[in-house]
Amino acid sequence: MSNLIDLQFQIEKLQKQANEIKAKEFANTVQDILAKMQAFGITVKDLQSAKPARGGNGGRGKFAAGKAAKAVKSAKGPKKSAQPVAAKYRGPNGETWSGRGLTPKWLAALVAQGQSKDAFLIA
Structure with a gap:
């Protein structure tokens, strides 16, 4: 070597x-x-x-x-501008979630406690 x-x-x-x-x-x-x-x-x-x-x-x-x-x-064409998505769910403390992406911790915790996700839908 x-x-x-x-x-x-x-x-x-x-x-x-x-x-x-x-x-x-x-x-x-x-x-x-x-x-x-x-x-x-x-x-x-x-x-x-x-x-x-x-x-x-x-x-x-x-x-x-x-x-x-x-x-x-x-x-490629024009870029799409990022538009915020309206909130679909509202938590008891005023938290909101659009329903897109990962489920937020506040909603996951409430569902784990036995509550329905649909109960937090915004009318």
């Missing part, structure tokens, strides 16, 4: 190899990016004004897909 010094030497060697590969591929990558920018009509200004992506971008870097991402967002 390798010791720490051997592992550190291997890490250093691999890091140098990675840097050499990166340097060799840099020019080709820049040319590829420029070709794609030209094909899609993307300008440097488009890239600078792009909002940073919120993760889940598949490792494509720090910016969202630009125009395509905006088109997807607008296709």
